[in-house]
Amino acid sequence: MMPEPLDALNAFLTWYRDLYGTRWFIDEEEENTPARPVEASAKLPAPEVPVAPTPVGGLEDYHQHIKECQICPLGGTRTNFVFGSGNPEADIMFIGEAPGRDEDLQGLPFVGRSGQLLTRILEMAGLKREDVYIANILKCRPPNNRDPQPDEIESCSPYLHRQIELVHPKLLVALGRISAHKLLNTETPLTRLRGQIHRYRGTPLVVTFHPAYVLRNQNAMADAVGDVKGIVNLIKTL
Numbered sequence: 265m266m267p268e269p270l271d272a273l274n275a276f277l278t279w280y281r282d283l284y285g286t287r288w289f290i291d292e293e294e295e296n297t298p299a300r301p302v303e304a305s306a307k308l309p310a311p312e313v314p315v316a317p318t319p320v321g322g323l324e325d326y327h328q329h330i331k332e333c334q335i336c337p338l339g340g341t342r343t344n345f346v347f348g349s350g351n352p353e354a355d356i357m358f359i360g361e362a363p364g365r366d367e368d369l370q371g372l373p374f375v376g377r378s379g380q381l382l383t384r385i386l387e388m389a390g391l392k393r394e395d396v397y398i399a400n401i402l403k404c405r406p407p408n409n410r411d412p413q414p415d416e417i418e419s420c421s422p423y424l425h426r427q428i429e430l431v432h433p434k435l436l437v438a439l440g441r442i443s444a445h446k447l448l449n450t451e452t453p454l455t456r457l458r459g460q461i462h463r464y465r466g467t468p469l470v471v472t473f474h475p476a477y478v479l480r481n482q483n484a485m486a487d488a489v490g491d492v493k494g495i496v497n498l499i500k501t502l
């Protein structure tokens with residue numbers, strides 16, 4: 265008798281063959297087709313939303329709708345789903361990487377050491393935390409604060425996208441490399457992305473250091489504050 269996993273594999277292969285036939289590989293001809301030229305500003309198409317249709321409603325309704333998410337394995341290891349916090353009608357929305365230990369425990373973004381530094385940077389530039397909205401690329405903590413994995417980012421990004429639509433900020437601020445690279449669909453080094461106005465699906469976006477980086481490199485503090493002061497000036501023109 266076939267052991268159980270082989271049964272499952274066999275059933276899958278039969279199903280696949282019935283559906284698609286036996287041609288499983290890309291023809292060489294298709295493989296060599298030249299890439300179609302794209303506009304310089306074109307971005308990859310939006311990922312499909314992996315959840316039931318979004319309810320009509322505000323930000324808090326949306327939070328309630330998605331907070332039990334189990335789409336990726338981080339749903340099984342988190343303590344709390346960290347949706348976001350701040351002014352739901354903010355002009356400026358900051359986007360970090362992923363919750364850390366403190367954020368996972370409290371269910372709020374940027375409440376640990378880097379969060380305290382973010383608050384200080386904002387205040388030194390004349391902003392209050394309550395005036396802005398803060399969220400992350402991932403809503404759940406990666407174990408041991410490891411970098412988010414590409415599949416986790418892909419699963420979570422429809423949530424962030426909808427959240428951005430609901431806050432509808434005038435300006436997005438990517439905090440650090442992971443956030444900037446995901447939102448701008450680029451691998452350009454962070455230092456080259458700073459000081460420019462980019463766009464995420466039409467919304468102006470600027471890039472600055474992640475506060476955790478500033479904690480480790482205190483001489484980046486002046487630049488981080490300078491970036492946020494630039495943001496305060498920029499927002500007046502948008």
Ligand code: URA
Nearest residue numbers: 360361362363373374
């Ligand atoms: N780092 C992040 O990127 N986000 C948080 O919420 C906390 C730390």
